Each structure stands twice: as structure tokens, then as C-alpha cells.
Amino acid sequence: MDAIIKTTTRLLVPLIMVFGFYVSLHGHISPGGGFPGGVILASAFLLLVIAFTEKEVEKHFSEIKIGDLKSVASIALLGIVLLEVIVRPDILHLQTPLTLWSGGVTIFLNLFGAIVVASGLVIIVYSLVKEEWKSKKSKW
Amino acid sequence: MKKTISVFVAIGFFLIIVTAVGSFSEKKTDVQEYYTKNSIEKTGSANIVNAIVWDFRSYDTLGEETVLFTAIIAVFLIAHKKSIAEKKEVSG
Amino acid sequence: MIFEFLLLVAIILAIAAVEVKDMLYAVLILGGLDLVVAVLFYLMAAPDIAITQIVVTAVFGTFIYVVAVNRTGRKEVIE
16 A cells, blocks of 8 residues: 555554544443444454555564464453353442443443454454455455 | 336335334333433443443343354354464474 | 435435446445444434444445455446
8 A cells, every 4th residue: 555544544543442442441421332342443453454565464463363362352251251240249339420430340341342342353354354365366 | 127126115115114213212111111210320320222231131242242252263263274274284 | 304315315325336337336335325324323312323333334344345346356247
């Protein structure tokens, strides 16, 4: 891609990730939640993969293998199970509404759900794009 | 012929939906009243949609996340089949 | 007034996405249809669904459709 698109991507990707964390962590007060926040986090990776070539992406993401993201998703799912089954009935009525620390355990559930969705969609996007990189007809 | 039939079917669905949208909001069930009245007191979160999704029906959401996780594992196993086989050949 | 206008725009975009011969243009028109539907959800006081509609279908749906078009070919095959 051009230099314009690469520079714009470098500027935009951190802002998109901050917005994704905002949507997922602020989901119990404003519209949003775990699922849209996770998909926004994954769309930052999608923009990165589309704008840069294979070598530039592999240079930064070769340490973070995709299998590790699978493990991260499974640990977050385990966290959701533990929070919903064990912790949730105890601290249900702790906080006052309309402040940041409200909604009981909902904020942690939103965060873990966002992690599960984001890592899963990153795995799917990376698999599809890697198949595109392998085929020589592709223009990417 | 096919095109005209499909256009008429689409117009029919459009009319059905337009007439049905008004009647959805008139019925009030007990569950709806319970959720809208008690969501702030029971859960403490101001967003009612989030309160229903993650608190009142959280086991439902847990099932959704499990389905998503299973789909992720299936996609990973299908897409990375070759690399897993190469690793097995190298190691064993 | 703007609600009915956006409904009309959505119907016109849906018919155009079916009728266009180039598949890549059809995918882009479908993305525009998703944006219009998201604005409709926002006007019906459902901003949660509007955010999900934009992010899931207008971003990831378009990406997956573009990958599918890239693998199968841009021109429509008439049997």
C-alpha cells in the first residue's frame, strides 16, 4: 500500500484499540458491551493486516503465535465461568449506580468477554489473510 | 416471471413487517415490566441491555461465549492443519 | 420523515446490490446498506444494536465477502 495509508494506520490503530477498551469497559453505563468492544479490538488488527505487507506484519507478530491467543481465549472463558458461578452472588449489591464502579461484577465480565471475542476474531482474520498471502494470484 | 414474483413477495414481506412493528411494542409481558423496574436496584448497572445480557441472563451469554470458543477452535484446527502436521514430523 | 427516506434508500441499495454485475461493487453497496440500517437502528433508540451492526456486518462482513470475491472471481457467472 501507499505511504499515506501506512502512516494513517500507524496513527489510527492505537486510537481504535483505546476506543475498543472504552466501549467494553464502559459498557454498563453507556451503550456498548463486551461483544462490540471485542470486535472493535479485532478490527484494529484487521486494519493493520490489510495496510502492511506480509514481512512487516510477521516482523512484529512472530513472537506472538496464534496458538497463544487460543490459550488466552480459553483462560478468559474460564474467568467468565468462575465469576458467574462463584463470585457473582456475593458482591452483587456493593456499588452505587451511575458511577464507574457499579454493576457488581459486570465490568470484569465485559472485559473477559471482549478478550474472548477479540482473540477469536484475530485468529479467524489471520487464518484467512495468511491463505491469501500464500496464493500467488493475490494482489495483497 | 421470476423477477416479478420475487418483487411481489418482497413487497408483501415489507408490508407485513411495517404493520407488525407497531403491534410489537403494545404488548407488555411480566418479564419486561420486571426488568425495566428492577434493573438498577438489582444489578446496579445503568445500561438495561447490559444488565439483562450479563446479569439476568448471564448463563445464556456463557453459552454464547462457549459456542464462539468452539467455533474458534474448529477454525484454528482446519486452517493450521499443515503447520501442526509439520511440527509433528519435526518433533516425532 | 427522515426515517421513511432512509427506508427507501435501504430498499434501493438492496435492489442495486442484487442487480450489479461486478461482485466487488455489490459487496461495497452491501456495506453501504449496513450503514443505512445502523442509522435506522439508532433512530429507533437502539444504539447498542447500531454499534454491533456497524462493527460486525459493515466491517467484518465486508472483509469476509471481499476475501470470497478475491478467491472466486469478480464477474457474475450466468448459467
